[in-house]
Amino acid sequence: MxxxxxxxxxxxxxxxxxxxxxxxxxxxxxxxxxxxxxxxxxxxxxxxxxxxxxxxxxxxxxxxxxxxxxxxxxxxxxxxxxxxxxxxxxxxxxxxxxxxxxxxxxxxxxxxxxxxxxxxxxxxxxxxxxxxxxxxxxxxxxxxxxxxxxxxxxxxxxxxxxxxxxxxxxxxxxxxxxxxxxxxxxxxxxxxxxxxxxxxxxxxxxxxxxxxxxxxxxxxxxxxxxxxxxxxxxxxxREAATATASEGTPAVVVEANVDDLDPRLWPGVLTALMAAGAQDAWLVPVLMKKGRPAHTLHVLCAPDDAARLRDVVFAQTSTIGVRQAPTTKFMLPRVWVDVQVDDHAVPVKISHAGGVIITATPEFDVVAALARTTDRPEVAVMAAAVTAAAAAGLVPGAPLPPA
Structure with missing residues (x-):
């Protein structure tokens, strides 16, 4: 690398x-x-x-x-x-x-x-x-x-x-x-x-x-x-990371059940959490007591970031309480390789193990930005990026390209 x-x-x-x-x-x-x-x-x-x-x-x-x-x-x-x-x-x-x-x-x-x-x-x-x-x-x-x-x-x-x-x-x-x-x-x-x-x-x-x-x-x-x-x-x-999925790292999951937030606000909540350092953030629909529909907000983060992200949850949602539990995160090592779409570089995130590609996914934020710049549908730009990745040999099962 x-x-x-x-x-x-x-x-x-x-x-x-x-x-x-x-x-x-x-x-x-x-x-x-x-x-x-x-x-x-x-x-x-x-x-x-x-x-x-x-x-x-x-x-x-x-x-x-x-x-x-x-x-x-x-x-x-x-x-x-x-x-x-x-x-x-x-x-x-x-x-x-x-x-x-x-x-x-x-x-x-x-x-x-x-x-x-x-x-x-x-x-x-x-x-x-x-x-x-x-x-x-x-x-x-x-x-x-x-x-x-x-x-x-x-x-x-x-x-x-x-x-x-x-x-x-x-x-x-x-x-x-x-x-x-x-x-x-x-x-x-x-x-x-x-x-x-x-x-x-x-x-x-x-x-x-x-x-x-x-x-x-x-x-x-x-x-x-x-x-x-x-x-x-x-x-x-520098040598590429040799960690495997069997080697976990400590993490924390912060959760909150919310039944009274305008659903139009949820995309902004998730964006704010990611910007504040969350490793991932997602919603799961749930049915609470008395049959009330709600969402459970999940935030995955490093232990040192938990306090800051709890503050973001309180600031961005209507919840008055959160829960937190330690967990272990297992990740495949990954690298990024650029492919060309309409003379623009699009990074492809590659997960790998044992020198073999497991997944190869174009970075969506870059795809979306390129779609806006070129006035093309996101689905068309994503398809072009996937095709370019395949043409470059970046497909599951292929050898990991040299650094």
Whole structure:
């Protein structure tokens, strides 16, 4: 597997990670093309070599070409990404990052995610950072990504809402499930940087065993004596997961019986739970006491995420109580392989065992986005993706393709 590991031990911001990826060999042309697809003619990404505390690094700068409004809301950014002529993987990754930012801001300020108005992260430079990083990751052919402990900083910093303690509330929310430490004075990690690491990253881990093929170092704006203000990346080959379905991982199931919720609200409830970190969420029709029809909401999650997801259930439904039970989740290892549909990349999720494909399923979110972009029925795009997967030999019983 082509793996990227992010060293955020000195902090991480969107421009720092972008600089590191460009330094590692990502195409500046590919990055600029993706940024132009979202904010055409508004910004230019420029790079220059710098030193930070004596360490060589690449500084990525987003140069403004137009005046920028003070903020944008999540609906606006979501629409910009949906309408842009982007590679589907880049579109999906960028949308996931901004969705995580919206959810973090919503939890921090006690409002609905749809009502979030981005300030610093809604500006053109942050949009360029997010889209640019996602494009760089795709250009490098990265299949899996992880990162180590993140230095978030300490002290206070002035933000749009005033002076706040470091780490700010959005960074705190985005760091759930990730190892963090102070690491120094000031704001070392921005919400955009944290969202990129924790959304695109599959795991928080120390440098894994891998064959290093390249590396990159991205610089922050400040040059701090005695502590290089940089984010580093390591790129290389890592052995594919060898776990089998016989090796389970601990999980939790949170449940609630609900008989008085408008059924039109259930799709939004399930979406909110998945955005908040649920591994799966589903409904089962039931008949309660006195013959009342109802639904049982089930939420599968990691044990550390259970408390947060219980809060989402209480906030999003009319239930006044939930139950929770430990369980064990058994999963086949999986990889993603892109196939081409109308010159667009559609990732196919492949589960496998013993080097043999068990299932091969096109990613539905990408299929749906491509259907909207091309004004075709989802069923037609899905059929084309299945046909492309079969033509590439991605069918049950076939050998697992080489990484």
């Amino acid at each position: 082509r793996h990227l590991w992010v060293d955020a031990s000195a902090g991480v911001a969107g421009d720092m990670l972008l600089g590191a990826l460009l330094d590692a060999g990502a195409s500046l042309v590919a990055v600029q093309r993706a940024v132009d697809a979202v904010v055409a003619g508004s910004v230019t990404v420029e790079v220059q070599p710098v030193t930070r505390a004596g360490m060589r690094a690449t500084k990525a700068d987003v140069v403004m070409r137009v005046d920028d409004p003070p903020h944008r809301d999540w609906r606006t950014i979501h629409r910009m990404l949906a309408e842009a002529d982007l590679d589907e993987r880049v579109r999906l990754d960028a949308t996931r990052v901004f969705a995580a930012l919206a959810d973090a801001e919503a939890r921090a300020h006690g409002i609905d995610a749809e009502d979030v108005h981005f300030h610093e992260v809604g500006a053109l430079d942050s949009i360029a950072d997010v889209v640019g990083v996602c494009a760089a990751v795709a250009d490098l052919g990265v299949q899996t990504l992880s990162a180590g402990e993140v230095a978030v900083g300490s002290g206070t910093v002035r933000m749009a809402h005033g002076r706040i303690a470091v780490p700010g509330p959005a960074v705190v929310e985005l760091s759930r499930g990730w190892r963090v430490r102070a690491g120094g004075e000031g704001e070392l990690t921005t919400p955009t940087g944290m969202a990129l690491v924790t959304t695109l990253g599959d795991a928080c881990e120390d440098l894994p065993s891998m064959t290093v093929e390249g590396s990159g170092t991205g610089a922050g704006t400040r040059d701090v004596a005695g502590r290089p203000n940089v984010t580093r990346v390591f790129l290389g080959e």
